[in-house]
Amino acid sequence: MLNGIRKAGAAVLFACAFVIASCSPSGEEPAAPKTQFSIGWSIYAGWMPWPYAEQAGIVKKWADKYGIEIDIVQVNDYVESVNQYTAGQLDGVTVANMDALTIPAASGKDTTALIIGDYSNGNDGVLLKNASGLADIAGRQVNLVELSVSHYLLARALESGDLAMTDVRTVNTADADIAAAYTSPDVAAAVAWNPQLLTMKQEPGTLQVFSSADIPGEILDLLVVDTATLEANPDLGKALVGIWYETLALMQQDDEAGAAARAAMAQLAGTTPEMFEAQLATTHLYVEPGQAVAAATADALVETMTRVRDFSFAQGLFGQGASSADVIGMAFPGGKTLGNPDNITLRFDDSYMRMAAEGGV
CATH class of the missing domain: 3.40.190.10 (Periplasmic binding protein-like II)
Known part of the structure; x- marks a missing residue:
């Protein structure tokens, strides 16, 4: 059966003290360019395109285009996958918006939401x-x-x-x-x-x-990457959006190839094609990159993250050192910010999705 573990991350916070900006690019040495990257994922309907893309050779195709290697790493426990990313053991990870805020960002790790993949629409x-x-x-x-x-x-x-x-x-x-x-x-x-x-x-x-x-659009599923790593290696961002949107286009096809792709994803998730299809029906995938860009640039995203951060702070999820909900800063396209502008550790970046929408990858 498909394990529903993607949303339990906030229940177990990453075990490190709250840090004020010390893990942001301004407080650390710039990341060096490199050619090997690891992206973590855990089982959830909206994230199954990643392991399928690796199995189908789509990951290698895009990695080869940019002269890099990308390892798509399954972590059986969702919380552990986010903790590994926060600890620097992974360059990126699949994560829900609330957990991106309350685990890596709240721990001081500067994180970029590279892809807004979907929102829960009844899941x-x-x-x-x-x-x-x-x-x-x-x-x-x-x-x-x-x-x-x-x-x-x-x-x-x-x-x-x-x-x-x-x-x-x-x-x-x-x-x-x-x-x-x-x-x-x-x-x-x-x-x-x-x-x-x-x-x-x-x-x-x-x-x-x-x-x-x-509450459409409030429970978002993302692919996030380390901000400094992305800044030093923009080809990683281009390859990842290329992989994602090619795979989504394939799985949306109403033909034998599309059905085969979805069936393969179901198998990778340990469930039946019928159950996987049922879960996809309540998962609003942003199939086209332009749709994801629109979601990233909408005022509704700022409103959603305001609700999420206020709830998270009220539940103590920013750590004992957090004096208010504003202690963590978030950045959005168009220069919009939320919270402390001097401690931005979660960034919603539409630039790579926009490149994909405009055929620039």
Whole structure:
């Protein structure tokens, strides 16, 4: 079965002290040009194009074009993949927007979101048993992976219903255990992501009262890379966007080749083609690079990251040294910034996606 582990990263912070700008390009020696790079990934529907591209020779094709080598590295545990990236063991990694902020960026590692790949469009949901609507969640205990995107989704759901976090009690439940826990008659509310969500929806008396489709564009899946490495090696960025958009174009084809690509991705994910297709249906892929550029340059991205950082700070995810939500700076296309402009450690860069859109890679 496809492991739904991509969003648990915020529950385990990278074990290092909060650093003010010391890991930004201005506080370290510039990275040196190099020819070998490693990109980490973990299993999630929106990230399966990466291992498929390696298997199909697309990675080698683009790496050869720029005279470099790119190793696409599977890390079985999502949290570990982000921690390895934060520790400098990987040059880039697949990560959700909230976790990019709360793990590498909050640890002082200057990180660039090179590709906005997709947003969850129903892959995450709030489930209640024996309920008629969201209002029935009040007073219940809610099983979920605490301090993860599920926790963020719960907060947004409660906000939509004029409820507060104090109206419920959360119970930390590992993603590997949540589907089994939900079968218990003692569990009457839960927040989960696919594929567990698909299974849990089948439990008798279950109603999905809120999902990521209600907050489109807020739960983003990214490919991030080390900023200094990218600055020293722009060909890496060109190769990565080339790989990504060629693979997405192939998997979108409504023909035998497209079906074969998706089936291969399902196999790499350890699931069936049917289940993989079901998860793709609730994953809004930015198939065309121009679509991703539009998402990166929209005011909505700044609004989303404001919500995400405010929630993360309130939950203590910026570390003990963080005095306010503004302590971490974020940069966006067009010169827009959020938070401390002297401590920018998360950058949304549309330039390479724009190159792909304009045929410049």
